[in-house]
Amino acid sequence: MNNIIKRFIPQILAILFVVLIFGFLTLNAQTNMDNRGIDFGFGFLSQESSFDVQFSLIEYSGSDSYARAFLVGLLNTLLVSFISIILCTILGVIIGVARLSSNYLIKNTAAWYVEFFRNIPLLLQIFFWYYAALRALPMPEKANAWFGVTYMTVKGYYIPAMVWENLNVFLYCGFAAIIAIILLRNYANKLRDIQGKQIPVLLYSIGLLIVLPILSFLFGGVSLEFEIPELKKLSKISYIYEGGISLPPELIALVLALSLYTSTFVAECVRAGIEGVSKGQKEAAASVGLTHNQVLKLVIMPQALRIIIPPTTNQYLNLTKNSSLAAAIAYPDLVLVFAGTALMQTGKAIEIVSITMLTYLTISLTIAAIMNWYNKKIEIKEK
């Protein structure tokens, strides 16, 4: 009996303490808000927002609701995080491997890159890329075409838009190709386990990915046309491109800054992971007759990944949270659109800030869950 009390009383008290603090904070906020005549409630979410947003992945105008403005901001945050995570991973792996190169020049260039970009505050890098880009880029009418049809200008990067017909048929074909590849892989694994036969899975997979979509063009009625951006005059001295898709310079600057900055941390994770695999493993693998590529693919990387994944997850989370610095350069992310404009227009500070906090928490937990699942998948399966 005494034992049980000893074990549980401190825990109950701790919980009580937390509840009390939250209770006090809520009560305090409530009485203060009542006193100042401020209402609390989420009804504003369905009201008309009456402001426009520069860049949106979904249809949006000022006559839509605040809830939709929230969604616009959220999608923009996810977009910039997603692109930056992919870019920083690719860059990070390259730099990380380069740091282990035996070539003096490559090794030191990579080391300098890491030291340079990770030691300058991110906000400064964002400002640098934005204002440097704005100053350096040409006005639309003076821009040279890149690849013939894309234009990098001070007002954004203009690329051709794809105009599809029967897009769904094309997507079904792509989907079918992916299912076929998964089935093929399972079959190939079985074949190898039972008969010891190897079939070139990669080659077949690429073939499937190319052939099936092409069939959809030939027989599925799918067609694709490109809408190429064309110069249009706004006034005597100002022009824009019309048609096609415009990527705003704010997005480009933000992606550049975030991925260059975070790639340095990813590079260090990769380097640590590869160096963390003991030399004996490599030598043992070589001595049983595996080729250099096989050693890397089958022995080193699977073990290195176990060391790389957990700290890299942290970097992905940091990147996502850092994307909120977007507000400084007018990229309409969640913080700018929702915790900025919407907050100002409604005055619902507590409601909007708590929604925004919960949203970032959810995004972070989701990324962590995905990475943990991947980590579980590649960890040593002890039987």
Added chain:
Amino acid sequence: MFKIIKQLTSLVAMFAVLFAFSTETMAAKKSKTLENTKKRGFVRCGVSQGLPGFSNADESGNWTGIDVDVCRAVAAATLGDATKVKFTPLSAKERFTALTSGEIDILSRNTTWTLSRDADIGLTFVGVNFYDGQGFMVRKGSGISSTGEFKNGTSVCTNLGTTTELNMRDFFDSKGISYEPVVFEKADEVVAAYDAGRCDTYTTDKSGLAAQRTKLSAPDDHVVLPETISKEPLGPVVRQGDSVWEDIVRWSLNTMIEAEEYGVNSSNADMMKTSNNPAIKRLVGAEGELGAAFGLDNDWNLRIIKQVGNYGESYKRNIADTGILPDRGPNELWTKGGILYVPPAR
């Protein structure tokens, strides 16, 4: 068992601390802003982060501007010294939270008086110290001479968290023009982006355009279009719930405007005590007991006029002489063709 008792007493102690906290916040709410201001010895005033003519700090940290003068007038009325003001520079986004949370007691930061701000978010507007309207600035070389010449795809730079964002949407929607809003948190960033050619036009209150134009690399290459697309009555704001403080701020501003109407200024205020006009005598505290209504002495308005000056002096010093808007336009007295009109101080 002894241990449990010990833990319980600590819990009770914790309760006591929490209770003490909450009663203290209750007490603070009951006390008047005026009492706190007198106890503190200075007026807490929220201003902009630098808008020439309205609220702007020089190299040595001295604030000047017509918004600043409102806070100085309140300090002169309540504390007897117009210099006893602590200025807090605020972004458009922070301003209302700073006021409702009690960090400042007056928000005098070129803030537009609208229904939703007045009614919704725990604020009370006390008056108008500048009648403004939203306009557009474009490059002279563009050949655009009116807002009717904007075309689809025009990119527009502006500030976050302002009525400007809403007016701009109303304007372009009503004209059926598609536009690209590029919205920055700080005014300096808007200026930098517009200057770099990111946007075709820069929109905000016309007084703001006139002031920010001076910060561009080549101010003469830019022009403010003649049209005004909105009403922007700018004025000081106080927290809801302290009507005495609200009255003090309102009548400090009104005193400045009425003083100009009756020709009372900082240099002749003392002489006006012997004026034949009772309205003037009331204005300089020589007749009536006007200050008693707010719990102030009878010289409160005389101090405002002597230390800060009347509205006309403030406008001339801050806006006309600095070349921002030499023409007073609607901000002229109603007796001289403007719309500046305040209720009588009696």
